Amino acid sequence: MAETATGDHAERSGVPLIALHQVTKRFPGVVANDAVDLTLEKGEIHALIGENGAGKSTLMRVLYGLYPPDGGHIEVHGEKVKINSPRAALALGIGMVHQHFVLVDRFTVAENIILGAEGGPLVDLDRAVKHIEEQAQGYGFKVDARKRIDDLSVGEQQRVEILKALFRGVEVLILDEPTAVLTPAETKDLFENLRALKVDGKTIVFISHKLDEVLDIADRITVLRRGKIVGETTPSDTSKEKLAEMMVGREVLFRLEKPDVDSGKPLLQVEGLNLASKLHDVDLQVAAGEILGIAGVEGNGQRELAEVLIGLRSPDSGRITLDGKDITGRSVKQNRSLGCAFVPEDRHERGLVLNMSLWENSVLGRQSRAQYLGGWGVLAIKKIKELATRLIKEFDVRARSIGNEASTLSGGNQQKLILARELEDDPRLLIAQQPTRGLDVGAIEFVWKQILVQKEAGRAVLLISAELDEIYELSDRIVTIYEGRITGEYSPQDPPEKLGIGMTGGRGAEREAS
């Protein structure tokens, strides 16, 4: 507990609003929370940070009654309570907004908010609308209670989720990675809302791994590592670097040295690409030695773009050329043999065959190459195993044996295996889609470095990511994508707010102006 800053809390008299005592939660083989003590004070924004799997969400799910704890207890206003369901948590004034919203798309905002809290067989919608709008206005939430959910943006839907909890009279609001789905402008709005809630005396638990945001919004920060609390601090007492070190347990580099490579001639050229209702007139160019970042909120055609480029889908119209050669509509196999490499956003669905061994996975995509085949279509297993051994060593994949199933690897090691495989044989074009999704800080650093190595080696890199940090860190040029259209081109020197305009298809601009 190197950074426990208990000093300035000592004068707070009386009991905390909520106190978790020695809360322990075990899953088979893993201690997700190991005797955790945590207090939440009235009217504070308390950030809970840690790497993936550190136990942040689990701890809050225990508090919200989703998981029964295996040890320890919870006190509310100093009284020991048992919270064995979300209903019980709500009755105690504890609400939670999950990463994935639970809203009925075809219902209006008001209908969603009162759902389950109608208070009788008859529903007075007009009164509910009035009540909700009053409450929303009080906190500066911009929401039209009569709009249908499927007409709302993701940021607006999140506001509805928060209002839903407030409507049920919660005093403690837990937000699980709330900014993961938001554009920079929406994040700004959310933070304003949260500050308004704080002024009104609400307590907010903010789960995140984005350190800049935590330093911006939190009053207190608690750091979890491997299920244990490793420290508690305040933004004024710490820095991004210190927090990262606490989270990971070692020093982490944030600024990577970007190699200075003169971009060569355009290697990948995309002209007028259309795909059903998913992609519209997409034009792109990536030069050798260049990293082009495609920024956008998830679900705006990024997946389809990547799949068209690697050959998993055929475009309806448009032209894709690689080094002047038309590759439109070619198969994955053909594209791969021309030197295209693909790091998919979903490791399990598009990257690895989980119940096959590491050595079998290490050759996926190259199984037709003569060097890995003996005669008669028989696999040259010895050569494939040599390849696997080499890849695992070069990329430091932590595995006991190349005969183990891919499912036995951790997420970070699975991603390393995919990278190792895809970067083998010097590809000319790397399409990397959400390459660090779900990885911890240490693994992210590794993946970023590898992508920069590709640039240095003169390869063209198309980086598709919803994480602006990542886009800024790596890209030479940035384009934004919104509803399947390329909406703008930017440089890494442009501020995130400017990118936000492109990421919302210009709607951000209107908001900024108003």
Place this chain on the structure above:
Amino acid sequence: MTGAFAFAALIGSVIVIAYGEDPIFVYRTVWAFGTSRPQDFAIVLENATPLIYSGLAVAVAFKAGLFNIGVEGQYIVGMAAAAGAAITMSGLPTALLLPLVIVAAMGGAMLWAAVPGVLKVKTGAHEVVTTIMMNGIAVSLVAWLILHPLRSGVTTTDLRTEDFPQSALVPNLATSLGIEDVIPDSIVHLTWLFPIALVVCVAVWFMMFRTRLGYEVRAVGSSPGSAEAGGVSIGGTQIKIFLISGALAGLVGLNHILGDTGYLGSNYETGLGFSGIAVAFLGRNHPAGIPLAALLFGMLLRGQDGLAILTELPIEILIILQGILILSVVVAYELVSRALARRRQAQLGRAAN
């Protein structure tokens, strides 16, 4: 696995006791009828022979994520194709005719499997639905073939083909080895198709785990998305495996017509394809597990003869036992794999700390 067998035996005992019979006696009878004399065990192997082929046919498709319920119809068509080849080319010597008959059986069944395969890949029609329908068509088609073009002209009452020429029949194993005094070939129809079945098991294993095709089949079966991103054609692989599955299905009915009856009658042996599903299941879809599962089923089948003679039990009791056994094995396997996953997670957890 042992637990599953014990559990199945226990439930079986309860049923037997309910019938007023002694379960120990029942199990001893089943064991005795399958093992006391060489010829008893030979019958077990004879019973197991078609089940190895049908188990393999189901298993290869399953490895590609496909459920071939149509082995039943495929082997029936295969038998008809074999009968047609044997009768029309009856003048040829064994060295030519027998291989041609076997190829005809495999080809006919393959064709029958190709239809659902193409429908699956081209139109997305689910193979479970189409193969079941193809089963129905196969039964009617073969009934018509036996009634009209292939019908024997010898008698008016027999609904069957003519006898195949001797050169189309698969030699009896006991006769070939000169031990027909120990295993009389008039009773036991254990032919060379049994050792060939074991060779085919090895070939299927090699195909699955040592060739590119098998690699791609397993990748498509386990994770179609990842296979596709790895440049594997999902549709192409599925058609190939349907053809292979069909070819294996074509071998299922051969011991019956080429090793036993010597003709194709309208009362031909049915259900071997469906039993193959159970055999593949019990053998964990692995070419090493399938012969063992087929052996077990062969023994239970032989045991039915004993029970029919020595007890008042309905012979269905052993079919019930088969069902319970499959269920127990499935549950046991699930429990074991969960326990393994827990242990692995525990190890990972320790490693992480």
